[in-house]
Amino acid sequence: MLLYEDKVSGSRQQDAAIDEAIRIVQFIRNKSLRLWMEQRGTSKNDVQTNCAVLAKAYPFASRLNSQARQASASRAWFAISRFYEHCKNNQPGKKGYPTFQHHNRSVEYKTSGWKLDADGRHSIFTDGCGIGRLKLVENKQQSIETFPIKAIKRVRLVRRADGYSVQFCLKTERKVEHVPTGRKMGIDVGLKAYLTDSEGNTIENPRHSRKAEKKLARLQRRLSRKQKQSANRKKARKALAKQHLKVQRQREDVARTVANASVSSCDLIAYEDLQIRNMVKNHKLAKSIHDAGWGIFLQWVKRYALLHGIPVIAVAPHFTSQKCSECGTIVKNRSVFAPMFVLAVE
Structure with a gap:
């Protein structure tokens, strides 16, 4: 799957309609989760068929496209199935018991409820929520109109701190011809x-x-001084969220750039398989580890390696420390890279 994203421009009424659709998605997901909690032995099919029952019982829910309601129920079942999988595999720590959602930020359509305008620069949403015709702020690198309509399997409207975006999920094969080095x-x-x-x-x-x-x-202090449920507090909250979003995008941009350069210049990559989830429990290092973004960097390394068709080897971190635990002397023959290359040669 290939994800193509564009920002959208609409009126205040359209923004309110998108927010209403997002609230309906959250409502259906939580209701589906409640059904699973209250009725023992609830299956995926029971969760899906319950969408029609909710649409009849709640008129506002019927305004959302039927396939979008199905996608909302699928989100609930994904959380349930992940919990079952963690229990079955005896994953250490918390198993991720499904919880109710309070701050949903997206609504997902499948093959109906939306269409592209003939000019390829507008997306039209035709369900009862009243979103209507939204202008796509075109991506400079490539336009969505260059892709066949049949390849678009999902369309997702996402609310972020700096506005609304539309994501097109395309079913296509992407492979990069790797140049051996x-x-x-x-x-x-x-x-x-x-x-x-x-x-x-x-x-x-x-x-x-x-x-x-x-x-x-500074933005956090400004937010804390504002009166609750006031317009100024909403503005301060939005400014803080925009700054957090900017930092997040900067971190991901660096991770993607470095990962792409590393994969393009190698025929094999080995990395130390660190347990980041356990490492962040150290309150003295947690903030710095999150700031470095190890997890997202390694994710992009694996993704680009899959596109280039090169192997990526995770090496257990045992005996990779260079410092002696007693005197602190650097022991070169216990280099972190030594076990990596033993596996690479094998």
């Missing part, structure tokens, strides 16, 4: 250096959250 590289993520490879090259940690820390603190 003969390099086998081990990578190590860290806090001082964002990335260190087996050749000794390092990339400086950008520390986006640390750089924006003062501005975020």
Whole structure:
């Protein structure tokens, strides 16, 4: 699946209609979850058929497209099935028991309830929510009109701090022709250096959250001083959310750029399989680990490696420390990259 995203421009009435559709999605998901909690042995089919019952019982729910209601119920069942899977696999820690949603931000349509305008620059939503015709703020790199309509399997409206966006989920095969370089590289993520490879090259940690820390603190103080449920508080909350969104996008942009460059220049990548979930439990390092974004970087490495068709090896972190636990001496023969290349050669 390929995800194509465009920002949309609409009137205040259309923005309110999108918010109403998002609230209906949240309502149906929570009702589906309530059905599973109250009736033992509820199946996926029971959750899906309950959508028609909800549409008859609640007139406002019937305004949402029927396939969008089905997609909402599928979200609830996804949370349920994930909980079952974690219990079956005896995953350590919390199993992720499904909880009710309070801040949903998207509504998803399948093959009906929407259509593209003939000019390819507008998207029309035809269900009873009254969203209507939305202008697409075109992506400079590529336009959605270049893709066949049949390839679009899902359309999603997303609300973010800086406005609304529409996402088109395209069923297509994407593969990059990899140019062999003969390099086998081990990578190590860290806090001082964002990335260190087996050749000794390092990339400086950008520390986006640390750089924006003062501005975020100022915006947070401004928000706390505003009266609850006032218009000024909504403005302050929106300003804070925009700054957090900016930091998030900066972090992801760096992760994608570095991951793409690493995969393009190697024929094999090995990385230290760190348990990030356990590491962030250290309150002294949690903020810095989240700021570095190890998890999202490794996700993009795996995605780009899949496109290029090169292997990515996760190496257990045992015996990879370079410092002696007693005297602190650097022991070179216990380098973090040594076990990586043993596996790479094998």
